[in-house]
Each structure stands twice: as structure tokens, then as C-alpha cells.
Amino acid sequence: MPSIDRRTLLAGAAATTALAASASRAQPDAVAATPDLSGKAILITGCSSGFGRLGAEHYARLGAKVFATMRNIPRPEAEELRQLAADDKLDLHVIEIDVLSDEQVAQGVAEAERINGGPLDVLVNNAGIGISGPVEVQDMEATRLAFDTNVFGYHRLARAVLPGMRAQKSGQIFAVSSQLGRVIVPYGGHYSANKFAVEAMFEQLAYELVPHNIDVTIIEPGGYPTEVWVNRNIYTGALKERAEEIHKAGYPEVVARMGTEDGSGRTADAMDVPRAIAEIIALPAGTRPLRRAVSGSAIPQTQINEVAAQTQVAWLGRSEALGPLVRAVHD
Template structure:
């Protein structure tokens, strides 16, 4: 078997990993993420909020970012940090604003004393309805948040990670980044873009000791549907009848989705993120499906892996590609 970057890094970290595993059985051991600096976007609610709390309780130095600060959610997190003596800092960050992204990352790096260990790209939105009904305002907002926002954050943290020759970038995707549901607006299109961009990034940053993990959640009972209803209702209100006429039933329901019936445990996602972040460098998976129910993308992920290896497995990039995928 050829020795690639992933196997080398995993081997180099083996001694520390075994020691950490041994300590994990001791109730007096340090939490599994102690010493790691983690920046999370979209931490006001949902996966982002849960991940910020979970990682901080596991010993990480957490930078929980959200837009429109001051806001009640920011004060709740700050109070939680004080009450539980967590190393958790709230920073204002709107993923649509590149200057604000760069300032927040620079401040987090200043407080962390250098490049960040982990970025969790999580902030995102959904706008439902037929593709024909999605006007350019809705289309731009969906891609600017879900795709360009992730890109802005990755570009902001990578120089610091490259300087340290280590780092981990998470991209919160979706099952709908691999399979498609009709009438979900451009949500699938944005998540397909996230899947492609961050798999490509994984190959490109492998020589710098940086890893990428794409999390693919199924449906969970977060508040994302509340904002989705607002965006979808606004789109419906400005939709031209000549576009809406082809889908009367679907358009009538836009903005009235009830996401409260979902019962999957939201903590599945923070647990997966923490588990992967605690793995030895070189052993982390490129993709991790997470679901309270079915995981329809599993076969697609396997076929995609085989196709990538068949296309690039003997190319000059083979070492990087195999290191990421194997």
C-alpha cells in the first residue's frame, strides 16, 4: 500500500491518540477538545448554537459568531459561559460581509494566539418554492449565504492554518447536497455547490496539513424553518403571476411550513463535529452523513469516491486525492 499524507499524519499522531484514549476512561481526564480554538458561524440557534455549547463544555476555546449583535441570543450565550465558566466568546459576524468576516477571524486569531484549529461553516438559509418562482433576489441571497459565505470564511482562516501547517474546516451541507427534493428552491443547488467546493478544497489544502470534513445532516427540528418561512413568504408576495401560475398549490403553501414535527436529536451534529475534531490528524473523514432516519446519500458518496479515485488515482495529484478519500 502506498504511504500517503493521511497515513503519515495518522501514524505521527498515534502515540498521542492512544494516550488520549486512555485518559478518556479516567473521570479526572481533561475534556476531549481542550486546547483547540474553534470558530462557529450561525451560532444564534440550531446546529451552530448547540455546537458552540457542546464544544465549549468539552474544553475548546469557542468563538460563537452571529449577525446583528447585540441580540438576546448573544447575551444568553455570554451568561451561559459565565455561569459554567466556559471559554466561549461571542463575536459579531455576518457571512455576507467580507470586511466583517475578516475582522471577526482576525480577532479570534488574536485571542487564540495564532491560526485557528477549527472552522465550522454552519450559517445558512433556505427559501422554498419552484425553481421558476425563485427570482434573482432570492437566488442571490441563497447563494451569497450558503455558498459565498462559506467561501469567505474559508479564505479568512486558511492563511493562519497554513502558517501552523494544521487545521480542520467543517462545511455543514445536507442530504439535499447529494439528493434532490422538488420545490426546495435553490437549497439543493447551494448545498451541491458546497459539496463540490469543499471536496476540491480538501485536495488542495492536504499538502498543508489541513483537513476538510463535510457534514451531511438529514431533517432536524431546528428554527431554520422559521426564517425559511419568512424568506419564502416574502418571495411569494413579490412573485409575478405568470411564474406562479404553473404551481398554484405549491406557491400557496410557501411560507407556511411547520417544522415542529421533527424529532431527531439536534445534538447528533455537535457530537459528530466534536468526535471528528478530536480524531488524530490524518484520520478524519471527508464526509459524515448524520441523520435521525434514512441516509439516502450513502451510495452516492461511495460512487463519487470510486469515480474520483478512478479519474485521479494515477494522476500527479493521486497522493493528495487518495490521502483525502482513503
């Protein structure tokens, strides 16, 4: 195993004591009001709307070379971004990637690396969908689509960018998760199951990438007024139409509401998420947090994050083989 030298590793007891303070930070630490992302090559998935669209413009205006990806190009959202880049002289490139496609992921990342002249510095895994309703009502079509987009899509992108990041011995991977990756709301379909999987996968990846000097951060947004609500209603409405009555019969009131969610009353600023990501990118390598909760209101997962971090260190922190990896992430 390569030597581990990017962080000062703390011994078990000292690391455990330090965890509560570091894991409980719900909002970004005090940083420069305008982070400088000059020299950073950032690829983002799901840039047709929401956090991806806002982030693409935000990072480019902070000086980054941005690769904004989305599926089904040509489409108006892609042309809007290209026109914005031309008008405002932003180093922003629009590339087609459907995260469901192994081929498009490989080709899209290769194209971004070609334009960049080398490996990428940052991946923001953001593309995702939601399909609501009782677990029993989720048929296999909905289940496969949800996991393929929200979990396997993130995995495809991480595997595509990591060889280059490992070669340059630096990088940062973000996984946009959710509060619902740590807490559960009934009748939320497989969304929590998807995001729990994302949380586990990328925490494991964080440990495994310590020797390669690559940071991993899991972003946990609360509810924001993005297009996710509109798209969720489309997917959920289609599920309701095709679901079998034998499964719908157990939840008549819930099924009646499927496909009619309304996120328009939410007032939190969706720019909270791109700002938090930009601030974390600007931090020195090796000091970036494993998790960052971002919310306009409650942050119910804070204690879960604290206990999980403490448990990992208490369990594996003294292990000769794995302890340095775990402590490096949680110190």
C-alpha cells in the same frame, strides 16, 4: 508542491477496494464517549440558533476555546451565550460576523485570532438559510441571497482562516451541508443547488489542502427540528408576496403552501450534529473523513458518496500529479 507526508498513500487498486467500507460509514465511528477538545480554538458561524448554538456550548463544555459568531449583535441570543459562558466559566467568546460581509468576516476572524493568540484550529461553516418554492419562482433577489449566504459565505470564512492554518501547518474545516447536497427534493428552491456547490467546493478544498496538513469534512445532516424552519418560512413568505404572477401561475398548489412549512413534528435529536463534529475533531489529523452523514432516520446519499469516492480514485488516483492528493483524502 510541498511534500505529502501526513497519510500513508495507497496505490490505486488498493485504495479503490478500501473505499466502500470507509465511504459508507453513515454514523460516527466508536470513539470516546466524551471527546477531549482541550487546546482547540474553534470558530463557528450561525450561532444564534440550531446546530451552531448547540455546538458552541457543546465544544466549550468539552474544553475548547470557542468563538461563537452571529450577525446583528447586539441581540438576546448573543447575551444569553455570554451569560452562559460567565456563569459556567466556559472559554466562549461571542463575535459579530455577518457571512455576507467581507469586512465583518475579515474583522471577526482577526479578532478571534487575536484573542486566541494565534491561528484557529477549527472552522465550522454552519450559517445558512433556506428559501422554498419552484425554481422558476425564485427571483434574482432570492437567488442572490441564497447563494451569497450558503455558498459564498462559506468561501469567505474558509479564505479568512486558511492563511493562519497554513502557517501553523494544521487545521480542520467543516462545511455543514445537507442530504440535499447529494439528493434533490422538488420545490426546494435553490437549497440543493447551494448545497451541491458546497459539496463540490469543499471536496476540492480537501484535495488542495493535503500538502498543508489541513483536514476538510463535509457534514450531511438529515431533517432536524431547528429554527431553520421558522426562518425559511419568513424568507419564503416574502418571496411569495413579491413574486410575479406569470411565474407563480404554473404551480398554484405549491405556491399556496410556500411559507407554511412545519418542522415541529420532527423528533430527531439536533445534538447529533455537534456530537459528530466533536468526535471528528478529536480524531487524529489525517484520519478524519471527507464526509459524514448524520440523520435520525434515512440516509439516502450513502451510495452516492460511495460511488463518487470510487470514481474520483479510479479517474485520478493513478495521476502522478493529482493522484497523491485524491488518494490521501479517500484512503
